[in-house]
Amino acid sequence: MARLERHAPANKAALADYVRALRVAALVTDKTGSYVMANPVASRLTGYSADELRLMSVWDLALPAKERETDVLWRNFVQAGTQRGTMKLKTKKGAVVSARYVAKSRLLPGLHISLLRRAK
Secondary structure: OHHHHHOOOOOHHHHHHHHHHOOOEEEEEOOOOEEEEEOHHHHHHHOOOHHHHOOOEHHHHEOHHHHHHHHHHHHHHHHHOEEEEEEEEEOOOOOEEEEEEEEEEEEEOOEEEEEEEEOO
16 A cells, blocks of 8 residues: 555646556545446456446445445445455356455545455
């Protein structure tokens, strides 16, 4: 995360290039938690295309029983500026995937990024 902060993209176009080039799943959200950008690795992890993900929010990938926890995690993340941990995601096929993540809020004004990797 420190590397990301030191080399933060200067604008949304640079961020899109950066996200596409990452070898880990990357999801960019706006201030409401809606996905605005996703790379191919995120599509493979979730089973959703980048276009489908852009129609979704963080709550759409959360397990139904974890929606309240997701609300708390989201609020804490936005306030703290960073967050890391392990979460379970609901894939397009309904499977549950465990993923380790690190996230940075306000990477660019109004945009937050989460980098995810399948947990072993």
